[in-house]
Amino acid sequence: MPSLGMHMFFTVFLIPLLFTAPCDGGKILVFPVDGSHWINMKILIEELHARGHSIDVIRVSDSWYIKEESPLYSSITIPQKNSMENFFLIYLENYMKAQRDGASAFTFLKLTGQFLSMISKAHSVNCDILAQILDHESLVQRLFDAQYDLVLTDPAIATGVVLAKYLKLPIVLNVRWITSGDGQFAIAPSPLSYIPVPGSGLTDKMSFTERLQNILFYGIIVFQERFLVGPSYDAICDKYFQGGCDIISLIQEADIWLFRSDFVFDFPRPTMPNVVYIGGFQCKPAQPLSPDLEEFVESAGEHGVIIMTLGTLVNALPDDIAEEIASVFAKMPQKVIWRHVGQRPSTLGNNTLIVDWMPQKDLLGHPQTKLFVAHGGTNGVQEAIYYGVPVLGIPLFFDQFDNLLRLQERGAGKILKLAEVNGHSFEQVLGEVLHQDSYRHNMKRLSNLHRDQLINPLDHAIFWTEYVMRHKGAAHLRTDAYRMPWYSYYSIDVLMTLLGAVTIFFLSTIIMFRFLCCRGRRIYKSKQH
Template identity: 80%
Template sequence: MASHSACGIYTCFSIVLMPLLITPLCDGGKVLVFPVDGSHWINMKIMIEELHARGHSIKVIRPSTSWYIKEESPLYDSITIPENIALQNFLQIFLDDYIKAQREGVSSFTFLKLTWQFLSMLSVAHSMNCDMLAQIFHDESLIQSLLDAQYDLVLTDPAISTGIVLAKYLNIPTVLNVRWISSGDGLFAIAPSPLSYVPVPGSGLTDNMSFMERLKNMFFYSLVVFQERFMVGPCYKAICHKHIQGGCDTISLLQEADIWLFRSDFVFDFPRPTMPNVVYIGGFQCKPAQPLLPDLEDFVESAGEHGVIIMTLGTYVKALPNDIAEEIASVFAKMPQKVIWRHIGQRPSTLGNNTLIVDWMPQKDLLGHPQIKVFVAHGGTNGVQEAIYHGVPVLGIPLFFDQFDNLLRLQERGAGKIINLADVNSHSFDQGLKEVLHQDSYRHNMQRLSRLHRDQPIAPLDHAIFWMEYVMRHKGAAHLRTEAYRMPWYIYYSIDVLVTLLVAVTFFVLSTFIMFRFLCCRGRTSKVKQH
């Protein structure tokens, strides 16, 4: 009897201890996070949740005017930097003007005006963040506490470059949670990006360009260079020269980063050259759908065989102009499907009984519901990747930033359709919606993308966490960086070698010519003397 009890106790201990033996032990690291607000924070917070769950200690730097990053959180401690002006005020003014201009039709003059307004808004945003960074540098007690903390890692989003400048000052290994940098697509700063087949964001081009499209691509690239050199770079360069020994610039700091966690993949994006320290984590925020709240579940199930359409235009746009909203609502009212529409603003008078207006929707959980037939969206990166993950075709109405480029990638793969805002009316919206609903190719193509995206040896979020912990364990990942970022442009492009070869060839050709000329002249002189 005693032996049976001993065996039982031994078995219980084995069951308890076995997971501890199987699970690799991980010492908790200290992570300093310098995020970007808005939808970028939604991505960053997912990484913070996972780091916290694995026992890492996290400190987040945030502005006092932040509208997404909370000061108090069970996941992290925060450092709040005073800021007088909220960035979203500038953004909202630009968005209102941009939407109005699109509705009126974009002429060449309007395009240039909007481009300048957009670049100016970005310049103001970066200047505000440089001021915030200057406050950090001028606060000696804060800087000393950051130095004394001995962080293992800085995790930052380089859409705003303040995080990489602070990481350089603190001399801490850096991981970038990145898709965009201060001057556009991040990979242009680190990987070879031939303009013959790598489209510049904003150009609206694919990787298969005609001659005129390549000219257009070059023009948009020149805008990116202008933005970096003259509108964004100077404020960072000034603060670098003041606080970083030897000075620096944002592009070189980006190239020095240990790991790039790049929020895209080649199921979604066009193939292009890459680098060893770029880790593709597209769709890392996607998870299996959770059950809906009972009232919402009842509404979705009441749609029957016709299914449900969902529509949202993301975090920045609360409502479309009233005339567009009225036309969209009238189309929805005639559809046999049920509709869930995130719309904050004046309630359209043409709204049908089949349409549920909400202030917020559980987008991930709805997209994963089998009743959802079409996702009407603005084309933000998160929404597009979640639609791919769950295999739901997209009818896109791009508004600004990268949204057209994101939707273009779906349209090129036959998984979505684009309607430009200037073209949205009851006829075009009805036609586009019915096309995506009733042409099976859209759903089949999107489900194919979903299968490709899910067929990975390791989940993108686990991949991201592994590389962050890798950098912590090894105090960086310098062996994955190329020496390209240390080279002047004329060495990178081998201009010095080409000039040397050209001089050598020229010298050889001229020497040969002079020699033959000398021999010919000598031969003629000898013949004259003989005569």
């Protein structure tokens, strides 16, 4: 008779295998985007590696975050000398200064021009890197000989998509942004009457004026794609593909879109069958804090803890703002953990712990954490939702205002613009989010909605990645709309044909009527004579 131990072994280890689709270890080529995007990609790589897949990662020699040596992957390093990091950081400093100083419209127009130039240069530099790869015969042969099962890439910089096309491999996108904004606009019908364009600062409920504004913002995205970003990819396509290609069409051709959002966070909108929503896939139960940090957190008692960080790119706010924020924190009964790399504020209180780095997810998941002061990056917002911590948002640039607006619209956070930050405004908004129970209740509701899923988002992402490996793609989930010219997609040709037919019918009727009338008159006159 089987022992109790055998029963337990069968229950714990074998039954789960019955519900897991088999997939032998595959070979995956990863072409990531550096910076904060790599943080998300690395989570997928860790899980794919844990499931027995072999992974190669293409990186440049001066990569910010992507290490050459890793137990998770083998790296293919491309020499790179034109780093964008300094240019990017200088722009961020100038933009924050302009917001704080209340700069003129001309200054912001100039900064917008610099931003668009920076975006154009980033794509151009990465296209040069791709050309370097494709011109390297032995490297290209190595990539072909490796017999990869798919390419996993982030299309915010779409060189990985072009390389996959060249290697004739299936594509899985780890995506929220593409070369010209939110990826959903490229793959699914996107009525501008209720789908806000990124950067517009609008919700899904728009007045006539706001809808007009939304269309204008969409025009900026089209201009960016057509004249600033597209030419770099057109040059690559013309050189390496017979007949050329269109980068948006190549992105639309991807087999599976692992989309880093969900409809707890985002506004409802049309979507497509090959879009898999994995918002919050990086979240997991909080781990214990280090003994020193745990002691500090627990010492807050019933008042709890406030944590503040503005992401990895912004080390510190301007000194005058930091001084005012520190003075407000010093008055609070709560303990504060603040990631601040810069000059130590003179107004800092004994209740505030300054750190260079913090275990953000573990702190958000700690029951003592009452409030998250954040810049509104996608990862931080989704982690706040997962752990149910209300947010006081200070958006700085890019998509951060739009991210925070989604929380504010649902009553789970409050936005304080950088230009409006001073001691009084910060203290007022901080107190409102801390002490009005509605913010915590609304965020807890979002957390419950987000967690109530049949499949964990990370498992969902891995399943569909392995699905593409098992079936050599997922063409049956992909619409052929990307092959259609714009006038066919919008049925302009059909409407023009119908309009022409109706016009011909009415003209024919009028001509026939006039002919009969004229003939009738001639007959009448001939009878009179």
